[in-house]
Amino acid sequence: MSVDLDAKTRGKREETKASNRQAIIDAARRVFAELGYGATTVRDIIRATDLASGTFYNYFKSKEEVFQALQDETALRVRPRLRAERIRARNFEEFISGSFRTFFDFVKNDRTTFATMRSNHPEMSRVRIDTPEVIAGFDELRADLEVAIENGVVPDTDPNLLMASIVGVAFEVAHEMLTRDLAVEDTAKFATALFLGGVQALPKRKA
């Protein structure tokens, strides 16, 4: 059946394919955000789309696969920003504060993605978005941390535990930030101070 399609037709098709794929991912993001991953069905996703149910399977094998794609997509948005921030940093303070500020900023402006998966999830009363992308981003962070250790900017401590601590604080504090609608700036200051000087260095509370 593959007959002669002129270039234009072929181009059109590629376009449709790409846009269908994107339509599914976008629908998935919305539906996951509303219903949570567990409660979402493939049907829910395609229903949030102009496409037919069978079409889903031309693009993804399962709900899980579209979830991965969603994650990857998010990755592409955050990681470069985080990376750029750290590269620009001229000392450890800039390194750590730039990272937190960028991350909290992202969370605030993309709260759909972050807030996602909270509804009807007894297992996730507090949320962790742990998409591969973000993970990959933090992997980069670890690599950068190792460099910092080598350069003597950071003591020769366990980089994975340090990583874990940063990640833990980042997510948990981001959650608190959203819950209480705190300013990105203040939240980043708090996290930065903690890492730079411990509890004794924490900023005075507001209000």
Add this chain to the structure above:
Amino acid sequence: MSVDLDAKTRGKREETKASNRQAIIDAARRVFAELGYGATTVRDIIRATDLASGTFYNYFKSKEEVFQALQDETALRVRPRLRAERIRARNFEEFISGSFRTFFDFVKNDRTTFATMRSNHPEMSRVRIDTPEVIAGFDELRADLEVAIENGVVPDTDPNLLMASIVGVAFEVAHEMLTRDLAVEDTAKFATALFLGGVQALPKRKA
């Protein structure tokens, strides 16, 4: 309703009831650990039991309800220990190091509970056990933190953000500890040092 069953009969029944309830909870713990909460079905749980399917519903209305019970049960095990640790503390260092040590100790010895919910959960590649009990435990922690702030042992900073930071570090670092089979003592030292003095105070890495 209850007319004249002798005490013995009543006793026997209560016993069976309690043991059935416990059997379901135990099965649930195992199955949730293996399949993850989302993927687990009520059937999976009763199949892991020698009870009949209908019996499940004599004890719990839904999967969610067993999950809650499971959480409550865990709560009863950890919270008192954490509380006792903090009450015994004579200064902030003891407060913070006692808490981390106790928590990591619990996680290590009850790793089934902690490791639970990791398989088949694309949405939870890293785990957060956020059972009501643990939450309640951390609520107690917050209360204790507020006291510490009042007493001037801790600067007058936002207690919720501090809470969030401790929780974030506790879970994320515990995860790392399990993954790499680190010693409870070392892990607790790391977390404690971070909170007391920030990154600069972190202990030297081992090996």
Add this chain to the structure above:
Amino acid sequence: MSVDLDAKTRGKREETKASNRQAIIDAARRVFAELGYGATTVRDIIRATDLASGTFYNYFKSKEEVFQALQDETALRVRPRLRAERIRARNFEEFISGSFRTFFDFVKNDRTTFATMRSNHPEMSRVRIDTPEVIAGFDELRADLEVAIENGVVPDTDPNLLMASIVGVAFEVAHEMLTRDLAVEDTAKFATALFLGGVQALPKRKA
């Protein structure tokens, strides 16, 4: 285990048995009226009782059996009245009018029984209570009709079709009576006139 029970104890037991049986029947009447026969479960019935579920089976084998008992009980209330009415009749007019009046009177005063079984019954938008008792009552009616035919008071027509007509009118008109809250007297007059003289004899409408 059948030991010596004095007469008093035996009497007490009989009493309890009878009262339990009655309690179940009464509960069934109420529950059937509320939920309709089809939707009612044995559980619903015992729940409307002070008894335990197992006890139900000491008295009845099934929902159907208790339904039958309910019917029989009703029978005992209506049939004698209808019979007495017909025996007292000195001509066919008294026969027919007495029957309708008595039946409509019963329906009006025991509307629970009659109105029963209407809720949630797609198959019974209009109701027919066709309990054995009432049937038995109409069987007596047929016998009496045959006597009337023998005596030449009623033409030698098919007694079963006549029976059916009387029953059909009785139930359907009773339903209308309840729906519009008509007077027993007027309703009985209508039905009587129809049977005595056909449509041309029907009374003028009210209001």
Add this chain to the structure above:
Amino acid sequence: MSVDLDAKTRGKREETKASNRQAIIDAARRVFAELGYGATTVRDIIRATDLASGTFYNYFKSKEEVFQALQDETALRVRPRLRAERIRARNFEEFISGSFRTFFDFVKNDRTTFATMRSNHPEMSRVRIDTPEVIAGFDELRADLEVAIENGVVPDTDPNLLMASIVGVAFEVAHEMLTRDLAVEDTAKFATALFLGGVQALPKRKA
């Protein structure tokens, strides 16, 4: 949603859909007739079909919904016939006898539909088919009766009670007709005579 399926494809699909829907309705008619409405399960219906269980739910939401569809279908068959009969009538006798004859004829030839719902229904030992259609049909009848009253062909009596009487006789007598396999003609004569002249006018019994 529907992009570019050619007309042929669409046609084929519509066809299958229609025929599946009909298959379910037909199966439902048979099964309801055999088991009665209450005892019938959705599974029973699809089992009487060569469709898969899930397919049922593509067409109907519940047992009740098929039942409604079944009723509507029957409606389309009887009502026009009854209406036509009454319109053709030139006097009240033709009106009433035409109606009964048509109705009894329908019942006789479609006894599956009528006999339906008799088995296993303690609550319906005598049947009333009171499908919306038939109801609607009798609503038309009432309207026609009101016209007859206005025209002076029928005395100014309560039309709803007259309606109820006709309906009651129609169903109850039809039941008797089926039970004893009476002729439509004779049965219609009986009912007609009753309404035209009362008991005194009833035809002599056969046999």
Add this chain to the structure above:
DNA sequence: CATGAATGAGAGTTCATTCAT
């Protein structure tokens, strides 16, 4: 005989996935 928890068949329903069109 009363009790009420255990039982398990089976009802209703959903949903990922296939496949003819």
Add this chain to the structure above:
DNA sequence: GATGAATGAACTCTCATTCAT
């Protein structure tokens, strides 16, 4: 490649009934 109805395994949950106490 898009479509969307068909499929049927599997799930949740109910309920009549049994039976140890």
